[in-house]
Amino acid sequence: MASESIAQRDADDRELTRLLGAYIAFATGWLVLSTAVGIIVAYKFAYPEFLTNPYFSFGRLRPIHTNDTFYAWASMALVGLAFYVACKTCATRLYSITWGWVTLALFNVAAVLGTIALDLGVNNGDQEYREWVWWIEALFLVAVLTAAYNLIMTVARRRDDDVYLSNWYTMGGIIWTLILATVAFIPWYQNGLGQVAVQGFFMHNAVGMWFTPLTLGLFYYVLPKLLNRPIYSYALGVLAFWTNLVFYPIIGAHHFIFSPLPWWLQTLAIVFSVAMLVPVWAGSANFLLTMRGRWEQVRRSYALPFVFVGVLGYLLGSTQGTFEAFRSLQAVWHLTNFTVGHSHLTMYTFITFGIWGGIYALLPRATGRAPSLVLTGLHFWLATVGMAIYILALSIGGTVQGLVWMSGAPFIDSVTAIAPDWLWRSIGGSLMFASHLLFAWNVWLMLGGSQRVPSRVEPIAEVA
Amino acid sequence: MSRDGRLVAIAGGAGLVYLVLAILMGVLPGMALSKTAPGPGVTPLTPEQEAGRAVYVAEGCSYCHTQQVRPLAMDKVFGRPSAAGDYAYATPELLGSERTGPDLSNVGVRQPAEVWQYIHLYDPRAVVPPSIMPSYRWLFRVVPSAPPGETAVALPPAYAPKSGVVVPTARAKALVAYLLSLKQPALSPEMQKAAQEAEQAMAPAKPAAGQAAAPASAGAAKGFDYAATGPNLYAANCAACHGAQGTGVAGAFPPLVNDPVVTASDPAEHLKVVLDGLHGKAIGGTAYGGQMPAFASQLSDEQIAAIVDHERTAWGNHAPTVTPADVARVRKGGR
Structure with missing residues (x-):
């Protein structure tokens, strides 16, 4: 807008950066928590008497792991990034920074209440991804509703007539979820x-x-x-x-x-x-x-390797999903741990790596502060190797489980046959969790813990 | 298209298309199938079973246990294929998506012994050593001695608390009442036919392992089938109570090692117990709290003969073996 002064634009930018930083910071906290829970759950397969206590029992922690990954980590990070992308592609400020904060607060209140309720055994009937009781889900939905309004009104203020494709997808996702x-x-x-x-x-x-x-x-x-x-x-x-x-x-x-x-x-x-x-x-x-x-550029970037793995995760995970749907393959894989491998190939390799790519790409541009090169590399490789071990172990283990069932052996044989794969899964999961701690440290650096880099472009390895 | 028109077309259009699809693919099937009539013999739960179902949901049992038997050969061990009418009173639905532990659709028939359920919930490894199921000790109380009207859970000494006895809380009793209520009623003839057709559509060319083979096929030439061997069938059907080594659980399930019925030269009584089940009989002056299910409807003559032969010849037992024809004779009421 021509009437807006440069000073005003800078003030808007600072407010947007603070908001984005808060979304990423809270999301990262939830990632660490939900994957810590995931690690506990994974080790219970190898050591069933590890933490025998109602509040640490498998049946209560599993939905906490999945719901916090979904509705706390990924939802908060993606909505925060969607706001930022909308402002940048539309060359405008966020319609309402205040409502942006309200949305974030509601997301967090819903996640805290959801986590506590699930740990007390209060749920919506063991139905995957809708375990939160209705009134906690309603809080989450009000958060999505406020996000939808804010996002659409921001896009309505866009400078160009065209709506950039990113906003099609983010607005669509938010409306569909409502x-x-x-x-x-x-x-x-x-x-x-x-x-x-x-x-x-x-x-x-x-x-x-x-x-x-x-x-x-x-x-x-x-x-x-x-x-x-x-x-x-x-x-x-x-x-x-x-x-x-x-x-x-x-x-x-x-x-x-x-x-x-x-x-x-x-x-x-x-x-x-x-x-x-x-x-x-x-x-x-x-x-x-x-x-x-442009592979050399991809390789040298902090963010693009994560995006690249994210794209591969999308391609492989979704294509795998198509094949899993066939009756002939379902007969082997349905109800086995293969499905758990599949859901990590999609929610982790695609979504989580994609979010990391977005954060490493956009957060340094917003704050002007770079993550550590070494930490970013370690984060990438620990997460990638851990994820590969995790998914391979469960894909092999799930197939073995299905074949043991089909052989007519006693059911308990399927439990003992997959045991080594469960141990490998825990090892892969531990590497993934370690990478999340490094990522959290990097987020702190990008939010103010590191020196301001002179130019507001993405840091490139050879420059840094 | 105008500026605002563009935005309305994208956001509104995408929303509208999705709303229509959500109604077509989510709401309408949901409404129609919610009216599914209960199958023959499917009844609502009692208040106690209902309370037990709530415990099942709260503890997240269905993250490891399904309640859907598929029309596939490998699922036969869990019961008959589930039918739409089975779920008329099952809200919230508990079909589950993972089978880390066995399917429970018919567990009330497969494992009817209350005491086994209590031991298994308190410490699953007390009866199934390789199990990775969590222990649900918080559903029990440890007291110096069982209060009047309560029965202490007959835990094997290695798994019992150092002092005092274990008694189930109301939540454990409700949960076990619910588990024992999970019994698949017989299908109507039409439904049975539909289930068989679905199964044949998926069945591989060879008859599936573990299937109740028709007696006519007994003489047919076939390769070695591990699934049909006595030790394997014993592990799948009997070991949970009588132990992998036939040692039983003191006070709950009798040992089979050196048992007079198992080692008798006349196998009739042994076969009768396997076919019809047993409850409340003192053996060698010892009372056992467990209830043995009847296997007549669950296993074929060949399978029962294989199991009984294993029991009569393993763990130091040396008794004459039986044939499927012997099982058939006792099944018909002969001796």
Whole structure:
């Protein structure tokens, strides 16, 4: 806006930076907490009497790990980054900084209450990713609602007429989640098998219509920005947007293949799981083609290696999801630990690495303070190696579990057969957790713990 | 398109498309399937079982235990394939997504002994040494001696507290009442046919392991099938109570080593107990609290013969073995 002075713009920038920093700081705290819980849970597979106590029991900690990862770490980080990306792509200030803080406060209150309630055994019926009781979920939804209003009003103030693709994805994700969670948490029409149908719909959409679009929106901003070249194909991004929107809601029932849900509903879910290859490959190809020929730049960047792994996670995790939906492969893998490997390939390799890429790309630009090169490298390699061990162990272990069941051996044999893989999983998980501590230290450096770098560009290894 | 029109088209359009799909794929199937009528024999839970279900939910049991038997050969050990009508009173739904522990749809039939459930909840390794299930000790109290009207849990000494006895709390009793209520009622003939068709659609060419083989196939040539061997079937069906080495659990489950029925030269009584189950009978002057389920409907003649042969020849037992024909005769009521 021409009427705004430079001083005013700087003041707006400082306020936005403070807000972004707070979102990232709280999100990081939740990441450390939720993965500490994850480590405890992982070691209980090898040492079942480790911390025998109701408040540290497997059945209560597992939903704390998943819900805090979802609704505290990833949600807070992605919404904070979405605000920042909206302001930068629209060349405007955030519609309301105050409401930005209110949203963050609500996210945190919901996460604290959700964590305490789950640890006391108060939940919404062991239904994955909707374990929070309705009134805690309602707080979370009010947070999303305020975020939606703030984001849309910010985009409405954009300088250009066009709406940049990143904002399609972030606005879409927030609006879809509002609809999804409202539909899923209204209890009155859900009984018995009907609730199973809603659960299949919900648990998959909670990932694919919330974290996926917000992370993809982040990629569409970070990649062109850091590589200083436009996205390979804007049209491909639009195609992926609409196909993801139309196909994704139909595939939820593939979580209940061979269940008493109507067979046609399961088959429809399998067919559209194959159709999901269209948006997934369109999106992944778009990102990889944007990076083509710039691998040296990717390698030297702090942020781009994380984005690169994130894109690979999106491609591999989603393609794996398509294959897992086939009845022939479900017969081996369904109900085994293979699924847990899959969910980490998506929520960790894709979403979490994607968020890290976004933070390392944007937070130093906002604050003017760089992370440590050594810590960033260690963070990257510990997380990557740990994740690879984790996923390989559970993919192998899950396959073994399925084969033991099919062999007709006593059930307990499937427990003893996978035991070494569970131990490997704990080792991989420990490396991942160690990397989160390094990341947290880096966040502190980027928020003010390090010297201000002279120019407001992303630090590059050879410069630093 | 105008500036605002563009934004409305993207945000509003995407929202509207999703709302329609959410109704089509989430709400409408949810509403329709919520009206599924209860299957024959499916009844609401009693208040105590309902309270036990709440404990099951609060402790997150369904993160490791499914309640859905699939129409697949490998799931046969858990019961018949689950049917839509099984879940009419099951809200919140507890189908689960991981089977780190066994499926519980039919656990009330497979493992009906209350005392086994208590021992297993207090310390799963007391009855299933390789188990990785958590101990739920907070559902029990340790008291100097069992108060009037309460029965102490017959824990093996190695797993019992150093002093005092263990008694279940109301929550443990409710949970066990719920677990024992999990019994699959028989399917109606049409539903049975539908389940069989679904199973055949998925079945590999060869008959599945663990399946109740038809007696006609007994003479057919077939390769070695580990799943059908006595030690394997014993481990899957009997070891949880009688122990992997046939030693039992004092006060709860009798030992099979040197047991007069197991080592008798006439196998009729032994076969009868396996087929029909046993409860409340003192053995050698000792009373046992456990309840043995009837295996007649769960295992074929070949499978029971294999198990009984294993019991009669393992752990130092030396008794004459039996044939599937012997099992069939006792099953029909002969001797």
